[in-house]
Amino acid sequence: MDTKLNHSDLSALLAKDNSLSQSKAELFTKTFFDIIIEGLEKDGIVKINGLGTFKMVDVASRSSVNVNTGEKFEIKGHRKLSFTPADSLKEKVNQPFAMFEPVEVNDDYVDEDVENNEIVTEEQTTQTTEIEDENVTSAPVTEIEDKEVDNSISQEEEQQQKKEEEKIESVEESNIAEPKSTPIVEKEIKTVTNNSSRKYRVWGFYLLLTLLIVGTYIYVYKYNIEKPATDVVAVVKPEKQIKNIVEEKRQTDKNEKKVTADTVQNNKTVEEVKQAVNVEPTGNEQFFITKELESLPLANITLKDTTMYECVGNIAIHKVGANETLTKISLKYFKDKKLWPYIVKHNNMQNHNQLEIGMELSIPRLIPKK
Amino acid sequence: MNNKEFIAKLSQKNGMTIAETSTNVDALTTVITEHLKDGDTINISGFGVFESKMRKERISVNPKSGQRMLIPPKIVPSFRPSVKLKDKFKEAE
Structure with a gap:
């Protein structure tokens, strides 16, 4: 051999x-x-x-x-x-x-490398969405990035700052914008995940951009740290809300009795808010906050809504059945689940959290206030 | 020059009968093939080298039909003429 x-x-x-x-x-x-x-x-x-x-x-x-x-x-x-x-x-x-013979090769064999690449990109996109979930407050920024890919980074930053300002303003408007903004944030997360398929090709570029923008956002966020704090504070402090409401009431020349009634009720809702806020891990994990905020819109929106409607007489008397909530009743009669506080107010309920089966509630007729 | 002519010339040069030379030629070729089979190289100075080479498997495509065929690996006997012989034929031109 x-x-x-x-x-x-x-x-x-x-x-x-x-x-x-x-x-x-x-x-x-x-x-x-x-x-x-x-x-x-x-x-x-x-x-x-x-x-x-x-x-x-x-x-x-x-x-x-x-x-x-x-x-x-x-x-x-x-x-x-x-x-x-x-x-x-x-x-x-x-x-x-000698035993080997030429074999015909099938044309439709799959290139394994291509599949692997696809898997990798999928993993990467999920990672980016995770990052976006963690920084929920930065979700608007990523939305901008999705919509306006061709814009330069500086433009995006400007827009992002604008958005922030808007947000801050809305926060200062007695929390009305805040609960609205949370559903928006959720939508944005959804759109981001939907668009993840579009990102396959340029995910690397996107990842870089998102990191950059998130970084700048955090930078700006640190400087404006008091402002995000104010949304929590505003939620917590009932006095501020009451003041706002009182001012609004004065502007609309309401009689004082109703104002006090409102404030009492507001205090209740605010207490509820307080409980919700106490449950939250303070500040840092914003994703959890938004989850909590999902439960807040009712309480917050009603603060303004109470100033928009007047209760005049009864439409009906409702007997509370099993598995019924105030929101369901509100939805049934007003076709708006947010208006349940009017029922509470109209019935002078002491504790609206405990609704008993068989309880009779008089449903008020709501007239928009001028 | 075909086999017949070759054997005739060889017998003439060696003083053997044609039958003898043909058996000797057969014996020599079998010796060469047996050793090539075993992977040996046979180096004949002034003539060249006989060796067996390994060809790897490959995919060939029929240019007409586009059919792809996997050609299995094989061992091929090969001959490499010596430099001396090469130069001889180059000069002869």
Whole structure:
């Protein structure tokens, strides 16, 4: 195996097999190859059964380039010796692989690399959405980024700041905008996840952008740290709300009795808010806050809504059934689940959290206040 | 020059009968094939080298039908003429 045989080895082997003397065998092999050369010079082709064919092949002249100097030169045409092995020799040599035959390959085989890439991009996009979920307050920013891909970063930052300002303003408007903004935030998360499929191609670019924007947002957020704090404070402090409401009431020339009634009720709702706020982990995990805020809209929106409607007389008397809530009743009669506080107010309920089955509630007629 | 002519010339040069030379030629070729089968290289100075080479499997495409075929690996006997012989034929041109 893998040994090198030379002329004398070959002739020794030949002598062993054929009862020839070593010298004769050597002579024989020598003349064997000499005659091949001779035949090639004479005819240009020598055929030996069981070994193959030696043939002279003409090689046409061609031009080439010197690798070192770059000079062009011509390789002259010459004759070359080629050897084609006989079929018997081929077969014998190829015996270890004789059982293999050419197989047709199916065209519709799937490129595994492509699939892997897709998986990777999916993972990446989920990561980005996770980041966006964690920083819910930055969700508006990512929305901007989705909608206006072509805008430069500075424009986006400006818009982001605008949005923040709007948000802050809305926060200062006695929390009315805040509960509105939470559903928006949710929608934005949804749109972000929907758009994740669109991000497949340029997700890397997007990831970079989001990180940049989130970074700038956090930077700005740190500077305006009091402002996000105020939405919590505003929710917590009933006095501020009451003041706002009182001012509004004065502007609309309400009689004071109703104001006090309102404030009492507001205190209740605010207490509820307080409870909700107390449950929250303070500040940092904003995702949880928004989850809590989902329960707040009712309480907050009613603060303004109470100033918008007046209770005049009864439409009906409702007997509370099983599995009924004030919001359901409100939805039934007013076609608006947010208006349940009017029912509470109209019935002078002490504790609106405990609704008993069989309790009779008078449903007020609501007239928009001028 | 075919096999017949070759054997005739060989017998003439060695002083053997044609039958003797043909058996000797057969013996020599079988020796060469057996060793090529085992993966040996046979180096004959002044003539060249016989060796067996491994060809890897590959996919070939039929240019007409576009059919893709997997060609299995195989071992191929090959001959490399010596530099001396090469130069001889180059000069002869």
